[in-house]
Amino acid sequence: MKKLMFIITMLTASMLNAQTIDFHTNVTNLWYQGYKSNVLEIAEQRLNVNSNDIAGLILKLEFSLAVLDLSSYSNISQRVIDVGTTITSTNFAQIFPFYTNGIHILLDFIPSYTPVQIAEDMPKTQKPYKSLPAERYIKALQDDGYFEEETTQ
Numbered sequence: 698m699k700k701l702m703f704i705i706t707m708l709t710a711s712m713l714n715a716q717t718i719d720f721h722t723n724v725t726n727l728w729y730q731g732y733k734s735n736v737l738e739i740a741e742q743r744l745n746v747n748s749n750d751i752a753g754l755i756l757k758l759e760f761s762l763a764v765l766d767l768s769s770y771s772n773i774s775q776r777v778i779d780v781g782t783t784i785t786s787t788n789f790a791q792i793f794p795f796y797t798n799g800i801h802i803l804l805d806f807i808p809s810y811t812p813v814q815i816a817e818d819m820p821k822t823q824k825p826y827k828s829l830p831a832e833r834y835i836k837a838l839q840d841d842g843y844f845e846e847e848t849t850q
Contacts, residue, residue, distance in 0.1 A: 720844040721836045724756060724829065731825025733763055749780050752838055755831045764822050765815055767807050774800045786841030789834065796834055
């Protein structure tokens with residue numbers, strides 16, 4: 698019995714070592730668990746390497762909205778649109794216009810969002826177990842191979 702348990706343990710460990718957590722899974726799990734500042738750190742690291750990194754820009758934009766930093770949201774939103782429209786990979790390019798539309802809707806709404814409403818909504822930003830709003834866009838980038846060159850280096 699001990700030998701069988703040892704073999705199962707070794708097989709499980711080797712399978713876990715062979716698997717790498719993909720970018721999409723990593724950031725969506727962190728976000729869902731409430732570690733939004735960790736997601737922001739990942740975004741900023743990516744942007745330090747490449748200021749046009751669309752994944753970093755999207756994550757930074759989502760963080761600014763999640764913590765109701767509306768001036769940052771307004772500032773970075775045009776950058777996301779400008780860079781995002783240059784990405785021509787199949788999955789991302791197909792759905793990115795929906796993200797652009799959402800950005801424009803929020804930008805139109807921000808001026809009417811009162812300080813009282815912001816104060817009322819602020820406690821909600823601290824709660825975990827909410828999905829990353831841009832999850833499908835990060836997944837589309839991953840499906841298009843956007844993060845593959847990072848794992849081969």
